Amino acid sequence: MNQLYSNGILTTASNFLLSQYSNATNDRRRFFVTTGSVLVTVWTLLKLVRKQNHASIEYKNNIVPSVSGTLPVFGHAFQINKDPLGFIQKCKAEYGPAFKIKLVTQDLYVLTGKMIPELLMASRKTVSFTEGIETIMPVERVMRLSYEHKHTEENISPRDKHPITYPIKQNFKPNQIEVFSDRVEKAFQGLLQEELVLKRGEKKQIDPWDFLSHAISRISCLCFAGSRVGTNRDLIHSMATLTQSIVKAGMLLTVLPPMIADIVVRRYMSVERQLDLLMKLLVPLINGLRSGEIPDDEPTFVSMTSKLLKSDGSMRSPEEAAFHFKGVALASIHTTSHFTTFALHELACRPQLMEDLRKEINTLEKRTPESVSHLRLLDSFIREVLRYDIDNLGLHHMALQDMVLSTGQMIPKGSLIVAALDEAHQDPALGSLYDKPLNEFDAYRFINATEDKKSSTIGIDLISFGLGAHACPGRYFAVNEIKYILAELLVRFDISTPSGKRAPDNYAMGMVKFPPKEPIILEGIL
């Protein structure tokens, strides 16, 4: 189409020049002035059309545009680190809703706003979350290097009900999680008794990440493994630190040459000890449950997954079933600790919010995970943390086939695709209009909102739990757990930071946003 436009301009221009030339003998001066202006106009028009052509050739050839300005070796690393969200917003404005950037050696296809569901709702034959994550953080390789000499991960058939996802999807629905309430309460109260008894006015400085990952691991071990082994301190510690140990080893695998990296990880960074402990505790438990020696009287992830048959009707070996525990620990502990740490930092710089939340919590006759789950301000606050404190780019997926977007553009097989999460959460075109701009933190934003804006309700304006069929099935459990932890801390302590301010977040490669490193001060108020 634009080719036709260009030809049309050239033809019209040459006709005009010819007609002018025939009159030239009468008025030579007029001829030069007119011809000059026509040439300038034609040149400008052609430039404009060529520019349009360039964009539309990319569109016509179904190419996702590459963002200019890549530096050798670093790609766009400097630009994105300088202003993570600003860089993505600028690229979207210049190149449209899908574009390609380069971070160090990795090409990344970025989908923004309304295009994100196309990634998250695509079939798992088209894109793979596991392979996407593996490209940037080789979790499975760390596991293999650490443990393949002792146990090989089960090969899950596509026909199998997934041994981690299926039990969570079936047993952690909003009306079912009440069965875990007593254990959530017991685990957290136990930790408070042991580590955080402060008299009125007494202060204690904590590293919020350490404290919360241990608190959440304590809750997870009790709920997912059960009372018989879930109070084991080594297990709690191992699961609290498992993700971080894997991330450290994984980072090394991505930077060192494979042969050297494999040796270093096997020798010095292996998670064998944590996995040994898990197997030592869980295999006898599963054997006992199966033989009837141990009564199956407590709903746990371990009992659910060990009862789940494979697609051929066979039972998993106790080792296979036990090994899946690390999967649920990896999916739940780090993620929940991450957002709860952000929540503490958001509270620490907002004394009025703390006061308002305390008032709301104190309206309850009894604080339980069940009763705090209905508090509106607390829910609004948590939704806002999940919305605001989100990664710039996330939910990495690998294209297993060529993927055609609704724009007609094609992402080739083998490409890494990411969602621009923060950009979507701040796009007024996607969320409803609220009193405060979306680039500000407003804990009260959703207080009068309807059911569709609850903290566990997913949508294009809240993608922190994913979207579609593969959205996080543990989200109802996660938000209840976060609410209970915050409610118990708020009624006991004033929360602040040494600087008195909201310390800046930390970004990894301009993509992942980590909570501030600043400690949190708890001061007893009871």
Ligand code: HEM
């Ligand atoms: C605040 C805490 C949490 C956050 C932010 C979170 C976020 C996510 C996200 C983004 C996904 C990927 C969705 C996708 O593939 O599109 C996911 C998957 C998953 N999450 Fe969570 N999660 C949290 C807590 C939990 C908890 C507590 C559990 C277990 C009780 C859990 C179990 C799972 C499982 C099993 C999957 C895989 C789902 C599938 O592949 O179909 N998560 N989660």
